[in-house]
Amino acid sequence: MKLNFSKMHGLGNDFMVIDGVRQTVALSHQQIAQLGHRQFGIGFDQLLLVEASTTPGIDFRYRIFNCDGSEVEQCGNGSRCFARFVVEQGLTDKTEIAVETAKGVIYPRLELDGNVTVNMGTPRFAPEDIPFIAPNEAMIDPLIVDGQVYDISVVSMGNPHAVQVVESVDTAPVALHGALIENHPRFPQKVNAGFMQILSRNEIRLRVFERAAGETLACGTGACAAVVAGIRRGLLDATVIVHTRGGDLTISWAGDTHPVLMTGPAVTVFAGTIEV
């Protein structure tokens, strides 16, 4: 099977993006993991598969796979690249798009300055929505990791996040504790582990150890989850600049059942064809 694809990134969180509207795409999880390999494949953090939608009022469906081949519910940086891809590929001329994911509909909008703003939907906190094994719905629930007690906030942005405030993201044990949190038995479907340093009420630094992908240069849903967690703890205002290792995102959340808005770039690096 010959597949045309684009290689894209959002702040260095990189993607292989495949048009499944004009091509027939049937990839096993093992094939995706091979394509994702940085030495033996194309190399990416996530693969995005764009498909047609049959739901009235919805423009597309897009599916997200981590580089180990596992399918996931949501991807923030990927949603911006998805929007850039469907316009660049001539699949739509709309600049406001409705796209269904495994966990609900999100709404990307291409801005005149080249950025993309995405309505990422409403965050959820109930343990069963994460999922997280917890005695109650408390926002902050201590987690024992490597003998240390961590005050984490659990947030679902469609996919699961555990966020903790650290003094400095430079010295936080992101690789070691990120992997332990990701695989902690209280997260039955594993989790993305965020380490947030608060600079002011409107500015944070963030590193995320992503489920099944390890630390990435940026994580869009991780940025949404961190800002939501900071707002709920009373530490942040409604609009926050998130500095990741790959660049900056702007995240806004008005609280309660309001959606989280994420603004940032989406870049095409190259296009290619591969025989799978």
Ligand SMILES: N[C@@H](CCC[C@H](N)C(=O)O)C(=O)O
């Ligand atoms: N990089 C993404 C998140 C991708 C999925 C994540 N690794 C998971 O398993 O939930 C983003 O920008 O949100």
